[in-house]
Amino acid sequence: MQTIFVLFIVFFILSIVGIFLFAQQKAANNIKVDEHLTLAQIKKSKMIALLPEVQYSSNNVVLDDHYDKLALASFKNIIQENPQYYKSILGSIKLTILEYDFQSGWSEEVYYNNELLNYSNKKNFQVPIVLTNPENYEKKIGVIYVEIYS
Amino acid sequence: MDILGLVLIVIIVVMGLFFLMIASRTTNETKVDLLDSQLSQSLVNVMLQATTDCGQSFIKIVEDCYGRNNICGSVNSCDYISTKSKEILDGTLKKWKKPYRFYISKNNVKKVDIDSDELECTNLMKRSTGLLLIPDKEKVIIATLEICKI
Numbered sequence: 001m002q003t004i005f006v007l008f009i010v011f012f013i014l015s016i017v018g019i020f021l022f023a024q025q026k027a028a029n030n031i032k033v034d035e036h037l038t039l040a041q042i043k044k045s046k047m048i049a050l051l052p053e054v055q056y057s058s059n060n061v062v063l064d065d066h067y068d069k070l071a072l073a074s075f076k077n078i079i080q081e082n083p084q085y086y087k088s089i090l091g092s093i094k095l096t097i098l099e100y101d102f103q104s105g106w107s108e109e110v111y112y113n114n115e116l117l118n119y120s121n122k123k124n125f126q127v128p129i130v131l132t133n134p135e136n137y138e139k140k141i142g143v144i145y146v147e148i149y150s
Numbered sequence: 151m152d153i154l155g156l157v158l159i160v161i162i163v164v165m166g167l168f169f170l171m172i173a174s175r176t177t178n179e180t181k182v183d184l185l186d187s188q189l190s191q192s193l194v195n196v197m198l199q200a201t202t203d204c205g206q207s208f209i210k211i212v213e214d215c216y217g218r219n220n221i222c223g224s225v226n227s228c229d230y231i232s233t234k235s236k237e238i239l240d241g242t243l244k245k246w247k248k249p250y251r252f253y254i255s256k257n258n259v260k261k262v263d264i265d266s267d268e269l270e271c272t273n274l275m276k277r278s279t280g281l282l283l284i285p286d287k288e289k290v291i292i293a294t295l296e297i298c299k300i
Contacts, residue, residue, distance in 0.1 A: 009156050013163055020167050038185070065192065098242070102203035102234060106241040126189060126246065128196040139207070141200045143242055 033121075041125045041148060044093060048144055049127060053078060056132045067142060069133045072097070072111075079112050092116045092149040099131055100141040108145070116149035123148045183278050186248070186297045190280030194252075194295040197238060198282055208234075212293065213286055216256050228261045236264045239295075244269055249298040256291045271298040 049065065053075050056066035079086050095112040124147045131142040198209045204222035206214075208231070214221035215228040222230055235252055243250040249269040254262040265271055275298040284291040 006156065009160075013160060017163060017167070020170075024170065065196065100200075100238055100241065102200075105237060125185070126242070128189070128192040128242075130196050130199050138201045139199055141196055141238060 037121065037123050037148070037150065040150075041123060041146070044090070044146060044148060045125060045127050045144070047089065048095065048146065049129070051075075056130075056134070063130075063132075065128070066130045066132050067097075069131050069140075070135070072131070076109075076111055086112060087114055090114065092119070094147040094149075096145040096147075097131075098143040098145055115147075119149040121150045123150075183276065183299070186278035186299065187280065190250075190278050190295045190297045192280070193239075193242070194280040194282050194293055197235070197295075198284075198293060202230075202234070204230075209284060212254060212284060212291060215254065215261050216286060216291060231262050232264055235262065239264070240266070243297060247300070249275070249300065251296045251298070252294070254291060254293045256286065257289050271296065275299055 054067045054071045055062050056068040056071075057063065090112060092114050093112065094110065094115050096108050096110050098106055098108045100106050124145065127144040127146075129142045129144055131140040132138070133140075198207075198212065200208045202208055202211060202222070204211075204225070206221055211221055211227045211231055215231055219227045221227055231254065239250055239252060244266045247269065249266045249271040251265045251271045252262070253260050253264070271277070277296040277298050280295040280297075282293040284293065
């Protein structure tokens with residue numbers, strides 16, 4: 001009776017350790033997947049921030065985190081005219097640009113939407129930018145809001 | 151006596167599992183902190199570069215808050231910064247469920263100090279901080295944006 005009792009407890013402990021290790025492994029895998037997705041996020045954010053179509057330059061010097069408002073207005077048409085090209089470089093993302101106006105508040109506009117219908121994972125990130133109007137050098141607060149589907 | 155041995159084994163196994171759990175938690179938190187500190191730094195940079203509806207840049211109004219306090223006509227510069235910063239940060243960080251605190255200080259005198267109200271940034275929370283130093287008559291004005299981790 002005593003042997004059966006000891007064996008039962010030993011198996012019980014072993015099964016708990018087994019369950020824990022399995023859960024641990026699963027969590028470690030999720031962290032790795034998450035790391036890959038974050039890396040993809042950072043790559044995408046750099047790619048979007050450096051798109052020559054929307055970059056703002058002053059005296060031929062490209063300014064980091066500055067978007068040209070006039071170029072941005074025509075960017076939407078450029079995307080519609082070349083969907084395959086942007087699909088190949090941007091992938092399955094939704095790109096929204098939020099703009100803050102000191103009088104009317106926040107507004108948003110979707111520039112590119114290639115949303116996956118059956119996605120298993122969705123991540124989003126935000127990159128604050130300065131939206132500069134080259135006509136009067138007025139600077140507005142903007143945010144690139146990207147949703148990545150995988 | 152046998153039971154005592156089993157209890158000892160169970161305690162050792164539980165302690166082992168507990169330490170494994172603690173060790174596996176650290177890496178993911180570091181990554182989130184890095185992304186949030188980038189976001190807070192970019193947001194504070196972008197915010198203070200913007201041109202406001204009274205024709206002045208946000209940074210000039212911050213400087214005026216510690217000076218004559220009337221650069222925007224009848225509107226108090228410090229009140230203007232508080233109202234507009236709250237509108238900007240509520241429309242971004244609060245909307246994305248990120249508790250924040252934004253304050254401007256010079257020589258330890260805080261004239262602007264706002265937060266995300268019900269999404270509280272408590273003292274126990276980890277913070278990712280973005281700073282902008284504005285030189286002003288021998289002293290420095292410091293604009294600080296803290297994003298707290300829930």
